[in-house]
Amino acid sequence: MSEAPEFLLTTPDSVASDPDAIEIIRMWWSKNEPVMSVKPAFNDPHKFGEMLAIAARHMAHGYAVRHGHNEREAYARILQGLSDVVKADNVQTVAEPVSKGPETKGSVQ
Template sequence: MSDAPSEFQLTVPDSVAADPGAIELIRIWWSKDEPVMSVMPAFDDPARFGELLAIAARHMAYGYAVRHGHDEKTAYHRILHGLSDVIKADNVATVAEPATLKGGNA
């Protein structure tokens, strides 16, 4: 993934790099027209992950406002609409890739 254009590369925030107790919970890619992810269910209570997703939606709405000129509140509601559509459809299947030692480390 290091060959990806710089506009698609993410960096670790300084505050996270400086925190020895920080843990990575999820990585998500858009690949071959679908999401692919690596997850770490680190919270004892799954509701905490729901809280994280809600906060992430707010941050993403801000990103759409800054990067694409969207109205932040409208972008947030569009994100929630997308979440709701997937929840209502109830047709997402988890497909686990085999664990390998070669290739990626995610």
């Protein structure tokens, strides 16, 4: 897996300095589909829904900054994509074998 340096994600300083920080999800677009490792770390799934909503807002801002999109329109498009998948109700979870090592792909921890 290789990415151009301008697309590399880094750990925010506030997270790196927080001994109680928990990584919840890693996501990739691979072979024309989303692939992720998830950790259901909250007792109440509602909290994860809150995180997804906040992530959608942040991503809309990212589209505005990086690609010049209108932030409100980008947010609406993101929510439309979410709604389309929810309405289709055809997503299946396929768990990949867990590999040994620090990076695991497609695993639920």
